[in-house]
Amino acid sequence: MDRQGQNGLLSTFREGWRSRQASAWLIAGLLIGFYLWLYFEDRGWFPESMKLMDPAAQAVGLRNRWFLYGFLYCLAMVGGAVYYLRRHGNSRYNQIRIAVNLLVQTLLAFTLPFVMYVFTNQDFYASYLWPLKIEYLYPQTLEHYPVYIAIYCVLAALVATPILALTLGKRWYCSWVCGCGGLANTFGDPWRHLTSSSTRSWRFEKVTVHTVLVLAVSLTVLVAVDFFWGASLPRYHSVVGELRSLYGLFVGAILAGVVGVGLYPLFGPRVWCRNFCPMAALLGLTQKLGRFRIAVKPDMCISCGNCTTYCEMGIDVRAYAQENESFTRAACVGCGMCAHVCPRGVLKLENAPKGKSLPVVG
Amino acid sequence: MNIVIIGNGVAGIEAARTVRRAQPAWxxxxxxxxxxxxxxxxxxxWVVSxxxxxxxxxxxxxxxxxxxxFTRVRARAVGVDLAARRVLLGGGLDPLPYDRLLVASGSRPRPGPWPGSDLPGVGSLVTLQDCEWLEGALHGGASHAGRPPNPDAHHGSSGPTSPYWPKPAVGRPRQAAVVGGGLIGIEAVEVLVAAKVPVRFYIREDWFWPMALDARESAWIAERMREHxxxxxxxxxxxxxxxxxxxxxxxxxxxTEPADLAxxxxxxxPNTEWLKGSGLERDERSGGLRVDEHLRTSDPHVFAAGDCAAVRWADGSVRPEQLWYTxxxxGRVAGRNLLGEDAVYARGPWYNSAKLMDIxxxxxxxxxxxxxxxxxxxEETGAVHSTTRVVLSGDRVVGFNMLGRRWDHSVLVRFxxxxxxxxxxxxxxxxxxxxTEFVPPLVIPAGGTAGRRNDDNDDDRPRGRA
Structure with missing residues (x-):
């Protein structure tokens, strides 16, 4: 095998469940239903008899529905990884990346919290960082964790993340570590071509993703102020409490869960990551200043559109490739698919020192 | 100023965009x-699959x-009246007047010279209509994403002899044949393999694509095709x-072997037959329109670019360059000259890349x-299978042929x-x-020297260092 490039043609647009046909809508409906139950069955909106998740978790011996969700998440990722590697597994980059994704998910995001809960009655997801896991910088959260976990949360979010994003790009997190990205690149991979690459969708993304980032940062500041002075400001304290729960409802449950995963079969697997994730927004801004880029080999692009079609973040890669422009886009999560499907080997992900450019001849 | 461009392929579109950038009102x-x-x-x-x-x-x-x-006209151009500066359209449509004309009408598939080449079930893979024909035969029609917009808009001005006329539909083949050992041939093979149709690949020469590959290289590609x-x-x-x-x-x-799709x-x-008799000079051997270094034809108001233009190559010969990047x-040079500049089209050294099956x-x-x-x-074996062929003229490196890895041709050209x-x-x-990342780099063991090429046993030489 050649360790890179695509092996065999795909039949993407000839499969109804991947082409917004009835079966795709059905899968979306099931996913949305699943998330509605997961997030809302204990909010008192449903009658007791309609609860599904907690009883199911208890039936299989898990403590609560979040462990059941974690287990199903791992299962979906393993199944999706098999599907993904059958199609794109001849590439070394894909093999290693997906293996790391699975390890992070099963060890850091499932086994570790599971074991920890048994001993400490607390759980901690080491692969999720602020501002994606917004409460991991709330002083209220940090004071309840053992001190080494609190230090980890602060250093990982504020020191390690920007350094890694500057040297390796956003990808170190979004397509190697993050659980949302991991699910998108495994279970969600069959639908990656459905992400819109239109200019309109790019404009939308820039507004929404940065709005959520501003909200996340503001809320963190408000919550921190509340921690130190909230006791003397009862009205402020209750407003901040409301805001926290609203953010959790709209961003955490609706945008990340119901919309983010529920719409996989209709709008691609990165709806959340591209349009709403505050972590992705922050990493994207950092990436623009760093070394990561997609290098374009000059005058070899045939404008076929495989790169643009299979970009899960809706980047019109072809627009750069056909103009011989190496580029860094804030949205790019570095999944490597554009380079993988390019039939002419025009594209290459790299971490090049700023200013270094390809020698251009002729 | 009134510019008319025949063809909206890459040459035509690039010329139009070049003109528009400088002249918003033309x-x-x-x-x-x-x-x-x-x-x-x-x-x-990829559309077929x-x-x-x-x-x-x-x-x-x-x-x-x-x-x-840009004004878009979906019609067949059937001739040019150079004296009156008008493009004649088929189907009785009004002629299009022009001040400057660019012919960028591209290529058409070379028809088979053999009896029966016009039988339903025989086609090619060059035009959009060829693509739709093959989609119909292999998959019963377009994918869920649908057909191209207005696929029939040209029917009123076109006819069955046009390469853009729809081919008669045929059912799903039980056995396909592909004729011609070049790039489009192997693409057709890939598409048929992906559709799980048995394929026979007829190649006149002793190995696949002798124009580009030597026997060792080609043997590897053939092996990969046989595996499929x-x-x-x-x-x-x-x-x-x-x-x-x-x-x-x-x-x-x-x-004789059975086949119900070929x-x-x-x-x-070059798609220039419609210009026979117009007075524009054609290169008789290739059929391309003769152009000077400004891509100007024998008529000063008419330019030609892309597959239909016979340009002068680096080796001095005059023929069309049927490549995307050229x-x-x-198109860009022609665009500048449509603007009235004196841009020169200078052909650089040859390079190209492709993917042969998955190689x-x-x-x-x-x-x-x-x-x-x-x-x-x-020849590299192990984690990566690749071949590296460096061709020298005397002591000077003049060419590269590389399989199994990705190379930046611009650096090779610089060498x-x-x-x-x-x-x-x-x-x-x-x-x-x-x-791509994590692919182990190519290591060529020290001590490799260039041997004089031995042409008479080239064909069956075992693969390995020469």
């Missing part, structure tokens, strides 16, 4: 028989024509397509028929232009590496 009309939108012709194979949709192979957003103020179940018919000359109502069999020098891929020819460059291929410079030719050949020695090139080859 009238620009693009005439296309084939399609509403500029498409990447090189991507048709369903890897891409018809929309995916349009390199620009669909509002390009509105945004840039392709029956290779090497060294077989086609005699006839046989059948009554539709194709039933293929007769070759090796005998893709003829024996090259393309058509794009020619990466890059070439640069001259790899055959070189005076005092010597060859360095290295050639700097007239480097083999030692220098092997020492610096890593600068041209363009493999």
């Amino acid at each position: 009238s620009i009309t693009l005439v296309s028989e084939e399609s509403d939108h500029f498409i990447s012709r090189t991507a048709l194979m 369903g890897q891409l949709s018809h929309r995916c192979i349009e390199p620009h957003e669909r509002d390009l024509y509105r945004r840039e103020g 179940g392709v029956e290779m018919r090497l060294g077989e000359e086609l005699v006839a397509f046989e059948g009554g109502e539709r194709l039933e069999g293929v007769r070759s020098s090796g005998g 893709v003829v891929a024996i090259g393309v020819q 058509a794009r460059d020619q 990466e291929y890059t070439t640069a410079g001259l790899v055959g028929d070189v005076p005092d030719e010597r060859t360095f050949f290295h 050639i232009e700097e007239e480097r020695s083999l030692d220098h090139v092997l020492d610096h080859l890593h600068e041209a590496a363009f493999d």
